[in-house]
Amino acid sequence: MVLCGATASSAGPPERVVSINLCTDQLAIMLAAPGQLVSVSHIAADPRVSPQAAEAARFRLNYGQAEEVHAMAPDLVLAGPYTSRYTVGLLRRLGVEVRELPLADRLQDIPETISQMGAWLGRERAAEALIDDFNEGLAALTSETDLRPRAVLHYANNYTSGGGTLANELLNLAGFINIAAEEGLRGGGTLPMERIVMLAPDLVISGQRYPGESRAEAVLDHPAMIALRERRVGGVSDADWVCGTPNVLRALARLVALRAEVR
Amino acid sequence: MRFPLLLGVLALLVAGLFAASLLVGPAGIVPARALAALIRGEGVAETLVMREIRLPRALLAAMIGASLGLAGAAMQGYLRNPLAEPGLIGISGSAALGAVLALQTGVAAAFVLALPLAAMAGAVVAVGLILLLAGRSGGSITLILAGIAVSAMAGALTALVLNLSPNPFAAAEIVFWMMGSLADRSMTHVWLALPFMVVGGALLATLGRGLDALTLGEDAAATLGVSLTRMRLVLIGGTACVVGAGTAISGAIGFIGLVVPHILRPVVGARPSRLLAASALGGAAMLLAADIAVRLILPERDLKLGVLTALVGAPLFLHLIYRTRREGL
Amino acid sequence: MALLTLSNLYAARGPCDVLHDISLSVAAGEFVGLLGPNGAGKTTLMRAALGLMQSRGQSNLAALDRRARARAVAWLPQAREIAWPMDVETVITLGRAPHLAPGQCPGAEDRVAIDAAITRMGLDGFRTRIATQLSGGEQARVLIARALAQDTPLLMADEPTAGLDPGSQIGLMELFAQTAREGRAVVASLHDLGLAVRHCTRVVVLDRGRIAADGAPDAVMSPDLLARVFHITAHFASGPEGPVFQPLGLIR
Numbered sequence: 001m002v003l004c005g006a007t008a009s010s011a012g013p014p015e016r017v018v019s020i021n022l023c024t025d026q027l028a029i030m031l032a033a034p035g036q037l038v039s040v041s042h043i044a045a046d047p048r049v050s051p052q053a054a055e056a057a058r059f060r061l062n063y064g065q066a067e068e069v070h071a072m073a074p075d076l077v078l079a080g081p082y083t084s085r086y087t088v089g090l091l092r093r094l095g096v097e098v099r100e101l102p103l104a105d106r107l108q109d110i111p112e113t114i115s116q117m118g119a120w121l122g123r124e125r126a127a128e129a130l131i132d133d134f135n136e137g138l139a140a141l142t143s144e145t146d147l148r149p150r151a152v153l154h155y156a157n158n159y160t161s162g163g164g165t166l167a168n169e170l171l172n173l174a175g176f177i178n179i180a181a182e183e184g185l186r187g188g189g190t191l192p193m194e195r196i197v198m199l200a201p202d203l204v205i206s207g208q209r210y211p212g213e214s215r216a217e218a219v220l221d222h223p224a225m226i227a228l229r230e231r232r233v234g235g236v237s238d239a240d241w242v243c244g245t246p247n248v249l250r251a252l253a254r255l256v257a258l259r260a261e262v263r
Numbered sequence: 264m265r266f267p268l269l270l271g272v273l274a275l276l277v278a279g280l281f282a283a284s285l286l287v288g289p290a291g292i293v294p295a296r297a298l299a300a301l302i303r304g305e306g307v308a309e310t311l312v313m314r315e316i317r318l319p320r321a322l323l324a325a326m327i328g329a330s331l332g333l334a335g336a337a338m339q340g341y342l343r344n345p346l347a348e349p350g351l352i353g354i355s356g357s358a359a360l361g362a363v364l365a366l367q368t369g370v371a372a373a374f375v376l377a378l379p380l381a382a383m384a385g386a387v388v389a390v391g392l393i394l395l396l397a398g399r400s401g402g403s404i405t406l407i408l409a410g411i412a413v414s415a416m417a418g419a420l421t422a423l424v425l426n427l428s429p430n431p432f433a434a435a436e437i438v439f440w441m442m443g444s445l446a447d448r449s450m451t452h453v454w455l456a457l458p459f460m461v462v463g464g465a466l467l468a469t470l471g472r473g474l475d476a477l478t479l480g481e482d483a484a485a486t487l488g489v490s491l492t493r494m495r496l497v498l499i500g501g502t503a504c505v506v507g508a509g510t511a512i513s514g515a516i517g518f519i520g521l522v523v524p525h526i527l528r529p530v531v532g533a534r535p536s537r538l539l540a541a542s543a544l545g546g547a548a549m550l551l552a553a554d555i556a557v558r559l560i561l562p563e564r565d566l567k568l569g570v571l572t573a574l575v576g577a578p579l580f581l582h583l584i585y586r587t588r589r590e591g592l
Numbered sequence: 593m594a595l596l597t598l599s600n601l602y603a604a605r606g607p608c609d610v611l612h613d614i615s616l617s618v619a620a621g622e623f624v625g626l627l628g629p630n631g632a633g634k635t636t637l638m639r640a641a642l643g644l645m646q647s648r649g650q651s652n653l654a655a656l657d658r659r660a661r662a663r664a665v666a667w668l669p670q671a672r673e674i675a676w677p678m679d680v681e682t683v684i685t686l687g688r689a690p691h692l693a694p695g696q697c698p699g700a701e702d703r704v705a706i707d708a709a710i711t712r713m714g715l716d717g718f719r720t721r722i723a724t725q726l727s728g729g730e731q732a733r734v735l736i737a738r739a740l741a742q743d744t745p746l747l748m749a750d751e752p753t754a755g756l757d758p759g760s761q762i763g764l765m766e767l768f769a770q771t772a773r774e775g776r777a778v779v780a781s782l783h784d785l786g787l788a789v790r791h792c793t794r795v796v797v798l799d800r801g802r803i804a805a806d807g808a809p810d811a812v813m814s815p816d817l818l819a820r821v822f823h824i825t826a827h828f829a830s831g832p833e834g835p836v837f838q839p840l841g842l843i844r
Contacts, residue, residue, distance in 0.1 A: 156432050157565075158447070190563060193447055194290035194316050198308045212430030213366035215439055219447045224315035343675035469694075476689055479738065480673035482644055487742070488662030488690045533676035 013122025332546020335520020463504025518576025
């Protein structure tokens with residue numbers, strides 16, 4: 001409890017870091033020094049959305065509630081832009097240092113995000129190494145191609161990603177044309193099933209299924225989509241591109257493999 | 264208006280709205296090509312859109328609308344109360360609870376008919392409770408209070424089950440189960456609901472003469488040769504069939520069973536027997552119209568059907584309560 | 593021929609018997625006034641006889657199946673219920689239900705019965721009026737016409753004169769008497785002893801669930817019975833204009 005309220009900015013690298021957002025979890029796990037990261041969000045331990053579930057399970061898990069986080073006596077709390085404003089506000093009122101990491105929605109922003117996190121954690125050197133690895137991996141996966149199959153991302157509730165998104169960039173990089181972007185959709189949004197069917201994509205890319213039932217996911221099994229998928233279907237784990245972190249290289253690798261299958 | 268003529272006009276209205284429903288959609292297919300795709304299967308993508316997306320949607324709107332109109336007319340006739348409506352008195356909500364339980368426990372995946380059967384079970388419990396609480400000479404107040412209690416309970420349990428679901432999307436679907444939608448349903452759903460609706464509709468259709476007699480009260484009806492026990496069982500079974508099967512597919516859609524019989528009652532001379540068929544057609548027309556409207560108002564989003572039906576129905580409901588109160592019932 | 597036969601009929605409301613050992617037979621041609629103070633069991637007797645409530649003992653009507661019973665007796669409950677704003681003719685047509693097969697529409701024979709009932713109740717000008725918008729007395733006439741249209745040998749009515757003006761009360765009593773003379777039978781519970789005495793062929797007096805007296809009005813309405821059952825005194829005379837009965841005062 002001695003550390004409670006200590007100001008990390010003036011006293012060297014933080015010693016007790018708590019992350020309450022899946023994306024900051026990912027970067028913090030990659031960059032933090034041993035013992036520096038105290039807790040990550042429980043979502044990070046869910047293999048369905050977290051690519052580092054096994055590593056995350058080694059940390060204490062939190063549910064992102066102010067009281068719970070405060071009790072861990074952190075000298076730095078890492079949050080994302082979508083973290084509850086009430087939680088962030090309350091933690092600050094309690095005298096806890098909270099830093100919010102902006103989401104990278106372009107590949108070129110990822111190195112900057114990494115170095116930002118590295119600076120906050122006092123791990124600039126590790127960040128530089130990670131950036132180098134990322135750039136190398138990215139270069140290795142990029143290849144020129146003439147054949148550009150038309151693909152669509154199709155998720156629960158007919159959700160898809162259009163232009164200006166990380167997913168769109170990865171699709172293009174892997175050699176696909178994203179028909180949602182072609183249709184003029186910017187950012188994330190929905191594309192009615194009718195339009196998807198009419199656009200007749202060469203490939204429908206969906207995420208994995210979650211347990212339990214939902215109407216949202218029922219669209220993935222709609223007869224019209226099944227008929228469409230008879231053309232070709234692929235899956236990319238949600239976990240790999242939820243956050244703009246080096247993990248997106250896994251998604252890219254998967255897309256490149258899918259692209260190779262399309263003839 | 265003569266009754267056969269009225270049914271003819273309503274049938275034409277349903278046919279027109281059904282056609283309109285087939286032609287409205289974000290794919291933007293011109294009517295001639297839409298029909299060619301629907302009937303002759305011309306164009307792979309168009310055929311897929313028409314036969315697998317729009318046709319089931321229009322069919323379900325007509326079927327579920329007819330079910331709700333019919334069930335509303337039957338409930339009102341039996342209870343001799345214009346406020347009795349499957350949605351308002353918690354029958355749809357309980358059916359939704361049954362459906363949600365079947366889906367989240369995995370029973371629905373175990374065998375095909377589990378989903379509508381579970382919804383029907385929910386509806387049976389609700390109709391039974393309502394008749395128990397408000398059936399025999401129960402006034403409007405009893406009916407509405409019983410309905411509020413049943414609705415609240417069903418709604419709370421539905422929310423609880425969805426929140427306990429391991430599926431991240433389930434909790435957000437409380438609004439679907441309470442407000443209803445026909446977006447992206449398929450022919451599978453049509454075949455799932457149809458048999459139950461046919462059976463339930465046939466059951467409710469036999470109630471006509473008994474409902475007419477009940478206009479004079481239970482004792483007078485009984486001495487006119489009506490078996491009240493049989494009527495009650497048929498009403499519970501029939502309502503549960505049509506409302507249960509419909510709600511399992513579309514979620515709970517309120518007010519159709521209130522608005523449609525209210526509008527058509529004066530036109531059929533207030534005879535409950537005639538109101539049954541007329542309300543079935545009127546309900547089909549109203550839900551088709553609502554489902555066209557949600558696609559025209561917000562084409563890109565899944566605006567819930569219950570939003571529109573409530574905007575029309577709730578003011579009418581208030582008016583009916585006011586009038587019922589003025590008449591001192 | 594007996595149209596109503598009750599023997600050793602008991603009926604309970606809650607744990608207590610409200611009818612004790614009722615035996616009664618009503619034949620064609622009789623207009624029976626069922627009399628008695630409030631709570632004597634008049635309504636219970638009729639509902640038990642009709643099989644509308646649980647009872648012990650025998651009732652020829654309760655023993656019939658639903659449809660046969662509906663052709664044997666028409667019942668006019670005290671509550672004048674018309675739930676929906678139907679026109680008068682439609683309400684009266686409801687009385688024909690027992691004579692129609694499922695799905696069958698009213699035919700010529702039914703029309704005759706309906707028209708006769710409408711004419712009898714003086715409702716010719718009301719056929720297309722909305723029944724629920726009529727006055728209480730008019731609604732009562734519509735419901736009586738509905739019962740007449742049922743065209744049964746026996747008519748049972750629970751306080752049919754309640755709420756009617758004097759002219760309508762007399763008109764109704766004459767109608768029932770006429771119906772009885774035509775070879776049917778009418779059983780009606782009544783509170784107006786004067787009307788009962790003048791128009792009924794027979795009165796049955798109920799007291800605390802038992803039959804206290806049964807017979808021709810002038811034979812039954814003794815000062816002793818009135819004192820015992822109704823706790824009143826009355827003037828009772830028979831003149832050229834028929835029997836006159838006027839309650840006078842309470843016996844305390």
